[in-house]
Amino acid sequence: NLRFNKVVICTDADVDGYQIRTLVLTMLYRLTPTLINKGYVYIAESPLYEINTKNKTYFAYTEPEKTDILRRIDGEKYTIQRSKGLGENDPEMMWLTTMSPESRRLIKVLPTDAERTAEVFDLLLGDNLQGRKDHIAEHGAEYLDDLDVS
Structure with missing residues (x-):
């Protein structure tokens, strides 16, 4: 049912x-x-982290994902915060x-x-x-x- x-x-x-x-x-x-x-x-x-750049918001669900995102946006300014x-x-x-x-x-x-x-x-x-x-x-x-x- x-x-x-x-x-x-x-x-x-x-x-x-x-x-x-x-x-x-x-x-x-x-x-x-x-x-x-x-x-x-x-x-x-x-998600564990919210990563914001000027043009896009990324969500990382694991520590390796966070590392990968930060590597991909290398050179861009970003803010990162632990998700609430x-x-x-x-x-x-x-x-x-x-x-x-x-x-x-x-x-x-x-x-x-x-x-x-x-x-x-x-x-x-x-x-x-x-x-x-x-x-x-x-x-x-x-x-x-x-x-x-x-």
Whole structure:
């Protein structure tokens, strides 16, 4: 009885947004796995950076994209700013970067993605204390550069 052909998860491109995305994916995987198995669930990518030159605005969704754009506009004056949260964008910016079917970027969620997300979510937030400790001891150092403890 699905009335639409896509369920799109749209969160900020920061750690809080990723956590919310993980929670929503886990909820969908647990409560409505058919949506994922039939290929209806997508993640809308939101840009990390807005790069403005005199004549054009560029959006970079990853650090390598930002580097590539800056290389391509070499010699031009530009301003660069970290994108605001989606709730702070004006409607035109939301349409351009996230909502318009012509310019948005969607990532299709595959059943294996959702299954792995649910497994990690259970491990990190579930009742298996020893499993969580073992995972952190084994893999914690891999995430030290991502910590935000300012």
